[in-house]
Amino acid sequence: MKDGTAPVTLRVAGREHAITSAPGRRLSEVLREELGLRSVKIGCDAGDCGACTILVDGVQHCACLMPVAQAAGAEIETLETLDDPLVAQLKASFLDHGAAQCGICTPGVMMAAVELLRETPAPSEAQVHEALGGVLCRCTGYRKIIEAICALDTPAVETRPEAGQAVGAPVRRVDGRAKVDGTEVYGADHVPLGTLLVRAVRSPHFHADFELGDVSTWGARRDVIVLTARDVPGENRFGTIPGLEDQPAIAEARVRYLGEPVALVVGAPDVVEPLDLGTFPVEWHPLGHSLTEAEGAADDAPQLHDHRPGNTLIRGRVISGRPEEALAGSRHVARGRFETSYVEHAYIEPEAGIAWLDDDTLVIQACTQAPVLDRDETAKVLGLPKDKVRIIPAASGGGFGAKLDLSVQPLIGLATLATGQPCRMVWSRSESMLASTKRHPGTMEAEIGCGADGRITGMTFHGDFNTGAYASWGPTVAMRVPVHASGPYRTANFRATARAVHSNGPSSGAFRGFGVPQAAIAQESLYDDLARAAGIDRLAFRRLNALRDGDRTTCGQELHGVGLGACLDALAEHWHRATHEAAEFNAGATGALRRGIGIASCWYGCGNTGLPNPSTIRIGITPAGQVMLHQGATDIGQGANTVITQIAADAAGLPLDALTLVGPDTALTPDCGKTSASRQTYVTGKAAEAAGRALRAEIMRRTNLPDCDAIEPVEGGLRVRHGAQVQDVALSGTQTDELGYAIRVEETYDPPTTALDADGQGTPYAVYGYGAQIAEVEVDLDLGTTRVLHMIAAHDVGRAINPQLCVGQIEGGIAQGLGLALMEEFLPGRTENLHDYLIPTIGDMPKVTSILIETPDPEGPMGAKGLGEHVLIPTAPAILNAIRDATGVAALNKVPVLPHRLRAAIRGHA
């Protein structure tokens, strides 16, 4: 027994558990680590996120704020210990309404809901707001959670589509059960006995040289192993884009950002957890540092990487026509300078994972969006052949782009190789916010012109983006932004340039939209200027200039299946209603409140920009007739597991529930690329469609039927139906391949794109998605606060493979777009927690009306386009334009529009 521990008896759901613990230990930790109640999630350890919400004597509490001694004698309930009809009903309702996306916040949300529902069986929306105000969700935008709780009594619509009818049906998430049961295994949840704990010693400086002292003596005295850069057996550089790998797994002699790891400490959890890392022997020599794109680009800025003069990581550009001449000859010209901030992904699951050795293979189970990249980069850093590293993605408690970079993988891999023991790492909230990537801050200047008729004549754009200490996905932003900067509008004369600049801020990487949401703020704000100048209604102005079928983009690509016009047309009636209502409200307003409405559009190319990004899907059928879908696309809550299964099932002619999912797992699933660039539904979906068709052909070859309506697994084989004809295909006893399958197909799809030339001309993407959103807001002129009342979102998804998942993406994207517009500003060194860095709560979320437009894409699977990133692009500019409509203030050129910024602008305007 360790010093200071004492016996404590905890009563959980009526059962007593006698344990020994330090009395001041957090109840959340005790419930998870001692009692194995892992539905209790740890998101912040500060009462800010509510992921660890449990019931204590029937009342919701954050288990992270309760010392275990104070829980003695109380009745504790966690999601996995609740077994009553109300909870069963709630779980079913969460599944039916799609209220769990990544699922990490779901147990806490449900516990808060249980407290409410026990007292109030049919709560109002306001009561749900009140009860859930302390639980953060980053995926859903809360709307589906509210629906699931309020509509508990409404019986679910049965959605078990017939064979061939899965696509287009709002089928339940195929992997949803574990999320609502609280049994899903996230990065921190798999902990075999004897697992060692790894912690990182991190830099307290933004930029510094350092010398390590006698680390082995320090470690030996504390009974821990210390690992440093010298212990990294392979090439100590990782990255995301070939040729630009620049980030050491453990820093060597110099750190370039606050929180960069300089050593690992490995040992028994009860030793490592309380260790004071402040005594670690390291001498720091701080260097000058830069934190913004302007500071990083300054002539006298400290240089981060020797081979990147001027701190310039990369430049990108797209040029077509004669933009300067066109602007000079324009009837109206609008110009402006816009700034955006670092934005934190703030998924509720901080990075976590475990590594172990399986014979001579290093197995890593951690949260990720890119298993194959993790495998390749980890193998390189650790000096292992790729086939000696196996990545099993843990369920991801949110990703939104940041889990496309390596995090714990090389660190726990190194610790496991060094010790031979399973090793895990669980980042604290502040570590996660220090060391994970961010949305690029941008400083953008743009100029757009139009004729007297309102038609766009030309546009110029330049954006400097702060890419932080290491390259990460900076190059992608520098390319995507110029390609998309025109917005989804006809722009014959165009020049857009972008530069990614290093600073000592956190590395900027991938975050839902890769810079396009920032650029859309500039373009859509200037469109409002032009519409006003030309005296044209703001929606009509966008409709006039909207891209249409057969138009060419600024890259010279001819487009087909463009549904933007249909989106804007679908919004027209809402626009007129909202215009009228806002005018009426303002006419009667005597106090400080004014209403306004705004509109903005989006487009977004699905898949990598002009680079190959293939996906491969394998389907095998066992002799017993079991159909196995090897699906390697990581589902981070968006629904890839479900959508890919729907497409494969329909293409094959099998009923949805005949397919059993395998993977993702680099040992079991072929490469489906990264869950990025809104590519999984399109690219992996297309591979799934091809694999489904190939499977159907293989099966049909074993019959003499001319065609088939449906295939179903039966005992020992398959049954094929064609009209009244039925034939069985016997598989039992047939020869199997090396994977044990009687029939196996594997199909690969890679989008038909071309590399862009020096002027950005070419075919960067094979499929684009489109959308437009209206924001209705209410501004308090005296306080500078903005309340978003209603968002109306029309998105062209080509074909809604799963309408419920589509709406889930829209609502979640709007929540993040609202945060970008109004409250989210990550300040390095000052906001590494969830009470100084604010994300929207349930009370901030407006009503959302989602409209799905289906203009089929000729290339997408069954006409489908991507959606995940598109959804947040128009939100911020629509809100900004609505604030301007309410206040008359045109100078909203910095996001977030914090109240003090809006007040200053209102004062300046007056």
Added chain:
Amino acid sequence: MRYERPATIEDVTALLASGGEKSFVLAGGTDLLVRMKNDAFEADLIVDIKAIEGMSDVTRTADGFEIGAAVPCAALGENAELSRVWPGVVEAANLIGSTQIQGRCTISGNLCNASPAADSVPAMVAAGALARIAGPDGRRTVPVQDIPQGPGKTSLRKGEFIEAIVLPDPGPRSGDAYLRFIPRTEMDIAVVGVGVQLTLAEDGSIASARVALGAVGPKVIEATEAAETIIGTRLDQPALDALAAVCSEVSTPIADKRGTVDFRKQVVGVLAARAAKIAYQRAGED
């Protein structure tokens, strides 16, 4: 770390008197546990006061209310009588953190945390609340505004702790209100907070008033001059404008990521006027 859960107030003061520099009183733990994690320090001694009889009670006395130091803020809202008499104090207490935090945090803890942005403190100051302190040398009672001495610092002496907050009865025709400003809907630290308490004369004019301003100085400001601008008035527009102007004037905020100096000075005036209107209306209904 030593963890004690004494049964009497005397034991608490004795433990605190004998403890080292890092000795802390634990009630809800919503500040202490977070600080221990963030600042990565180990406490020498934690004295849990939740087991002490009466410490978790709200007591109606002949001339007011006594709120034990371990009473969670949520319990204040559940007390109908307290909510009727001191709605502003209760609202302030129920703005701290989230629902889960309110189930644990206490107004005594909020006071002793000595944050200038503490939500319940301006409301308590406006209410004329008193802190009853127990210590090795017995008990003493002081106005709540005497406890915080600046961010993180209190006037409590070695061995002392607050055993209860005393809210006096405000008398007839009284009302109070608390408003705070945060950039999102809930769960945030006050950028500005204003508590107002006032009592009307029989003719409906304001006979007495107290105004307290939070997060616009190193500690909560009791703005006597601001209160004077509305005494004798019926809270007409000139009175409200004067109130707002004086509140802005006496504020000495800092600029940080949550707001500039100018913004905080302006907002404190807007909120003071809005809070005064609510308190005035409540007093009229009383």
